[in-house]
Amino acid sequence: MRYGTTDVLRGLDFTVRPGEVLALLGPNGAGKSTTVEILEGFRLPSAGRVEVLGADPARADERWRAEIGVVLQSWRDHANWRVRELLAHFGRYYEPFARPGRPRPFDVDELLALVRLTEHSGQRAGSLSGGQRRRLDVAVGIVGRPQLLFLDEPTAGFDPQARREFHELVHRLADVDGTTILLTTHDLAEAEKVADRILILADGRIVADGSADQLARQVAGRTEVRWSRAGERFVHATEDATSSVRRLLNEPGEEVRDLEVRRTSLEETYMEIVRRRESAPVAAVAEEAHR
Structure with a gap:
């Protein structure tokens, strides 16, 4: 149009x-x-x-x-x-x-x-x-x-x-x-x-x-698994949250507490996609000028 x-x-x-x-x-x-x-x-x-x-x-x-x-x-x-x-x-x-x-x-x-x-x-x-x-x-x-x-x-x-x-x-x-x-x-x-x-x-x-x-995975590609154990806080980025959580719960040692799986929100995904799009023309111009 x-x-x-x-x-x-x-x-x-x-x-x-x-x-x-x-x-x-x-x-x-x-x-x-x-x-x-x-x-x-x-x-x-x-x-x-x-x-x-x-x-x-x-x-x-x-x-x-x-x-x-x-x-x-x-x-x-x-x-x-x-x-x-x-x-x-x-x-x-x-x-x-x-x-x-x-x-x-x-x-x-x-x-x-x-x-x-x-x-x-x-x-x-x-x-x-x-x-x-x-x-x-x-x-x-x-x-x-x-x-x-x-x-x-x-x-x-x-x-x-x-x-x-x-x-x-x-x-x-x-x-x-x-x-x-x-x-x-x-x-x-x-x-x-x-x-x-x-x-x-x-x-x-x-x-x-x-x-x-699907959009969140395209932008971030990873999910954060967060937990605490023995008073210490941990954060792990993974592409397979299910396997990571299963492996974590089967590990010997102190009890896992405050387990949280955090995926990228749609708002975060949207803002990142739009930001990339808006910055793409500027990057293209800069690359052409460099050549």
């Missing part, structure tokens, strides 16, 4: 598997929003090929759009609608696209229970709390039982309890209804909790792809 002479995205190449929860991470300006907008069909790429559910999003028809759910970062203004009426209203648009084995739309009572808004079904949307309104946003996004759901910064501004409930909802959608989910977030702990796989964008490119554990 190019704006004028500036390349915002440079040769992205990735696939999202059915039923997967994929998190897209990256610093501001990395190209996350542009990537998602292209996948949703809201923005045309400058070059390359895009395929979502077997179709080019920019040219897809209404039947394709009925398979896509979109939850934007900002709350939609439906303040005067009552919750049940709003979901029933949006649901009617999906009735022509029902197909065998996947009833469409969601039954309103089932959907209210899924997003935990049953007790609030008669309230006006404007009277809901921030977390409740966000769950209503998700309900509107999934009322048509989409195969693929886009979530843009889904828990921005949430308190810890609302964030935890939202993470449980994401897992239910993926595990129970088989929904494929692509989310963007700045919350690294959130990505680690809900995502099967994480893509990190920097400077318009994918610089890392894998689970939180």
